[in-house]
Amino acid sequence: MIVYSIFLVGNMRKINISGNWKLNKTASETKELLAELTAAVAGATKTEIVVCPTFVSLTTARDALQSSNVKLGAQNLFWEESGAFTGEISGTQLKNVGCEYVIIGHSERRQYFNETDATVNKRLKAALNAGLLPIVCVGETLEERESENTFTVIENQISGAFAGISAAAMAKITIAYEPVWAIGTGKTASPAQAEEVHAFIRNKIANLFNQQISENIIIQYGGSVKPSNAFELLSQPNIDGALVGGASLDAESFAGIVHAAEKIEG
Ligand code: 13P
Secondary structure, three states: OHHHHHHHHHOOOOOEEEEEOOOOOOHHHHHHHHHHHHHHHOOOOOOEEEEEOOHHHHHHHHHHHOOOOEEEEEOOOEOOOOOOOOOOOEHHHHHHOOOOEEEEOOHHHHHHOOOOHHHHHHHHHHHHHOOOEEEEEEOOOHHHHHOOOHHHHHHHHHHHHOOOOOHHHHOOOEEEEOOHHHOOOOOOOOHHHHHHHHHHHHHHHHHHOOHHHHHHOEEEEEOOOOHHHHHHHHOOOOOOEEEEOHHHHOHHHHHHHHHHHHOOOO
């Protein structure tokens, strides 16, 4: 009986396949893509499916996703609730237009918009306060990997992002490991390379919080995920989903990844 429940714990994580559309698709294109996608994944029952269009397409997406099994997310949020912050969007506003998820700290935001572990932490707290489910991105650059600093970089990103976050709040958080060198390059981390970092992250979460949080937290892999490599990546014991860029812009490709996820035992 004890053995059985330990076995169950290892299989309780629901695979989460999220599409990060980045700066792509107008509102009308969003509607078309989601009409195709919702039809293509309608039979998926085991997988949590999320799409994150641009801010201006969120309401169109919300309407297109009604009565589907696909959830809505945003790609960023600001940490203040309201006020004189021209161009920014709050967590409450995202929640109000139907978002359940929000991506935080994507490497493109770190690279082009001066995002740091400290700003990731502020956005994370704001997202949690607004009742959103955050997807927190971490990952090393090629230079950091080649200089054998991967684990130090990930460790710092994790401790910076989750500073002052309670164990209860951690239960709402998804982590996305996205090696920067694998994003949009066609170079996927090998399943073994990804698994090594995922296991490291899970262990770090156990040290920072506790074993239960660590066993339950969803850790997605991101970086050139496509239908042809999804099954092998998702078969790794510590890879619980994917954060998909390019392949999420095409209904057939994204659905192909979801269908691969549906075939994973557990
Ligand atoms: P690609 O799937 O295009 O490599 O992008 C990954 C990513 O950055 C998802 O957030």
